[in-house]
Amino acid sequence: MKKEILISYAVVLSLSLFAARGILAEGLPQRDDPDFNPPIDNPAYSEGEGPLVVIDAAHHNFNTIANGKYRSFAELLERDGYVVEGSEGLYTKFTEDALENIDVLVIVNALNEANVGYEEGNWKLPTPSAFEDEEIKAVKNWVMEGGSLMLVADHLQFPGGATDLADALGFSLSNSYVMRANSPLLLGKPDHEHNMIKFQNSDGSLKPSPILKGREGFDEAVDLVVSFTGEAFWIKPQSQAKPLLSLPEGTVGLLPSVADGFSEATPTIKTVGMLQGATLQLGDGKVAMFGEASMFSAQLSATPPEPSWEQGMNNPAAPQNFQFALNVLHWLSGLLPTSPPDCVALGESQPTIIDQDLNVHIPCAIYQGPFVD
Secondary structure, three states: OOOOEOOOHHHHHHHHHHHHHOOOHHHOOEEEOOOOOOOOOOOOOOOOOOOEEEEOOOOOOOOOOOOOOOHHHHHHHHHOOOEEEEOOOOOOOOOHHHHOOOOEEEEEOOOOHHHOOOOOOOOEOOOOOOOOHHHHHHHHHHHHOOOEEEEEOOOOOHHHHHHHHHHHHOEEEOOOEEEEOOOHHHHOOOOHHHHEEEEEHHHOOEOOOHHHHOOOOOOOOOOEEEEEOOOOEEEOOOOOOEEEEEOOOOEEEEOOOEOOOOOOOOOEEEOOOOEEEEEEEEOOEEEEEEOOOHHHOEEEEOOOOOOOEEEEOOOOOOOOHHHHHHHHHHHHOOOOOOOOOOOOOOOOOOOOEEOOOOOEEOHHHHOOOOOOO
């Protein structure tokens, strides 16, 4: 597949300005927002009686419950009735036995040991897999047999850690940074909102899914999802995965070799049509793949003496992200229909198409009809 590489001197020059200032979110002090507590009017389960959700913490994960970066996510699910645990102390590797009693496994920003340590300069290429081959086989078999997996890999170094697992599930990740091409930051003006990308019905960047409708009879519909930087990924040819968050016009993907290390030589890819969210029915199980982690968190980031900035579900510009997070878990745990009906028979002769401009064309992406089980 030919990838069109677009180099924009103006973009990378201005990017170097904020890279030097350390404005990218992962370079800022981050802490959980203790005041984030959105209302859940109709919890899916009685308290403590829902499915078991385990958030991986055994693979040098950047986002866990224990370090606070996914504590708000865990607390949100607990208030919806789920039983949520971090994997600290439970196991060090994914095995058949370790996965046996888990209903939903959440893996966020897993890293190979070689890439641990932003401050030590280890967020750079190469980015080997965070998982051993036997672990990948165990996870895929577990999904095929009915397990539900939420896999999240953010920008550079995180896609590398998840590439082999994602590939086995039907997704191709990129070690990219996705940003708005028209950001004020690209003009050298510091602005935390530079990395906020909006997915909405009005421009077609939200693709039809039961996740966006929510449970029948409840006010859970979502028509806006906001992400914060992240990566862009593809659905592999022949995969039956369905797009959910399709990157809109006005976004750009940069491919540095070192985290935040932009220069005039940094390659840039077209991201329109690439994805930050997709779903897949695989055997008897389900996979929800996302290319950005903060959309499911609620953090405060700041470089003193600047005031704290809300990054994630707590950001005022992302008022529906918490409902989106709940809907994703409702889909994974079987409370929502699996997918829209087949609107176009894909078949072996009609695979997912990725053209030379990296645009993704999937027939069911245009489906607008009702959803059924």
